[in-house]
Amino acid sequence: MTNAAIIQFNNVTKQYDNDPPVLDDVSFEIERGKFYTLLGPSGCGKTTILRLIAGFIEPTNGEIYFNEKKINAIPANKRQVNTVFQDYALFPHLNVFENVAFGLRIKKMKNAEIERKVKEALSFVNLKGYENREIREMSGGQRQRVAIARAIVNEPEVILLDEPLSALDLKLRTEMQYELRELQRRLGITFIFVTHDQEEALAMSDEIFVIDKGKIQQSGTPTDIYDEPINRFVADFIGESNIVDGKMLKDFRVEFVGREFECVDKGFNVNEAVEIIIRPEDLEITTLERGKLQVRVDSQLFRGVHYEISCYDKDGNEWLVHSTKKAAVGSKIGLYFDPEAIHVMRHGETEEEFDRRLETYADVDRHGE
Numbered sequence: 001m002t003n004a005a006i007i008q009f010n011n012v013t014k015q016y017d018n019d020p021p022v023l024d025d026v027s028f029e030i031e032r033g034k035f036y037t038l039l040g041p042s043g044c045g046k047t048t049i050l051r052l053i054a055g056f057i058e059p060t061n062g063e064i065y066f067n068e069k070k071i072n073a074i075p076a077n078k079r080q081v082n083t084v085f086q087d088y089a090l091f092p093h094l095n096v097f098e099n100v101a102f103g104l105r106i107k108k109m110k111n112a113e114i115e116r117k118v119k120e121a122l123s124f125v126n127l128k129g130y131e132n133r134e135i136r137e138m139s140g141g142q143r144q145r146v147a148i149a150r151a152i153v154n155e156p157e158v159i160l161l162d163e164p165l166s167a168l169d170l171k172l173r174t175e176m177q178y179e180l181r182e183l184q185r186r187l188g189i190t191f192i193f194v195t196h197d198q199e200e201a202l203a204m205s206d207e208i209f210v211i212d213k214g215k216i217q218q219s220g221t222p223t224d225i226y227d228e229p230i231n232r233f234v235a236d237f238i239g240e241s242n243i244v245d246g247k248m249l250k251d252f253r254v255e256f257v258g259r260e261f262e263c264v265d266k267g268f269n270v271n272e273a274v275e276i277i278i279r280p281e282d283l284e285i286t287t288l289e290r291g292k293l294q295v296r297v298d299s300q301l302f303r304g305v306h307y308e309i310s311c312y313d314k315d316g317n318e319w320l321v322h323s324t325k326k327a328a329v330g331s332k333i334g335l336y337f338d339p340e341a342i343h344v345m346r347h348g349e350t351e352e353e354f355d356r357r358l359e360t361y362a363d364v365d366r367h368g369e
């Protein structure tokens, strides 16, 4: 275990009865003081990971460590972890102050100490002066902050947040994303945040675990995962992608849509079948002659900062383009892209194999930086 790791999962499986495992041999480390996001579709196992960390359930197999101590069977109330739930789980009959004070009263802390800590927690979440308000008099965003104050007042080492923003409207949600991120930085506590919203994950996290079917598909920083998705699932789940089948001819040469292109990928077998991703923002609209692909514009939507343009090549592959330029629906255009814009994915590659392959690219200028 690295020095900074606060939580470690070693080959953790969680299975109910004879159903397929909801978590399947999962291993990872959580470092102290960072903002982590568990991202994946409904039912992939995100909440199960949180509940295992919180101590609400026990793993079927494997070990969970907290500060290097095995905690598989340690009860929830003995763990240095607090959870902020999706529905906030506030007490409707208690005012704001008493909601936040609740855990401290259970610990039989002195009144003066409680007063000081609750006020400090409320001012941390910008709710100074709201002590005597009833919960029903608070807006969704304010309730969210009360729930967070109630978690931080206990000074846990880790705060778990289970889709805490999903009940809020888009504008408030964006505001709370900034607030939560800022709060985590100020507190320096490890946050583990669950969402199925990829934009939220990209905006907030130091590290993202992309989960599907009870397995971590890929872990890394938002830019790592966006720039180098390991497989089709991750590429599709994070941002929008054009994905086509292709063939690696040799190092730095790839074939797709029946044509050969220069790329920056290497380390594949000769004629290995692969998948190719090109992000919509990496495709540039140009003349038919300059274009590396020739396509017909099928439809166009204005998205505020860019146009989302759907095009088809002669083989019927769709190419999605994000462009600040308009294109005439029905017209034939060229699409240009740099060799760095082509991402080659190997079928069935594990995260370890993938990382090892990318390490050998150190000498390749992947993003033109």
Ligand SMILES: Nc1ncnc2c1ncn2[C@@H]1O[C@H](COP(=O)(O)OP(=O)(O)OP(=O)(O)O)[C@@H](O)[C@H]1O
Pocket: 016, 022, 040, 041, 042, 043, 044, 045, 046, 047, 048, 049, 196
């Ligand atoms: N007590 C249980 N008994 C049987 N199956 C369960 C139990 N708890 C959860 N599951 C199953 O485990 C799987 C993963 O559930 P989990 O709540 O971790 O998903 P999730 O990724 O958090 O989904 P969502 O985004 O919908 O909350 C689901 O298929 C769920 O039905």
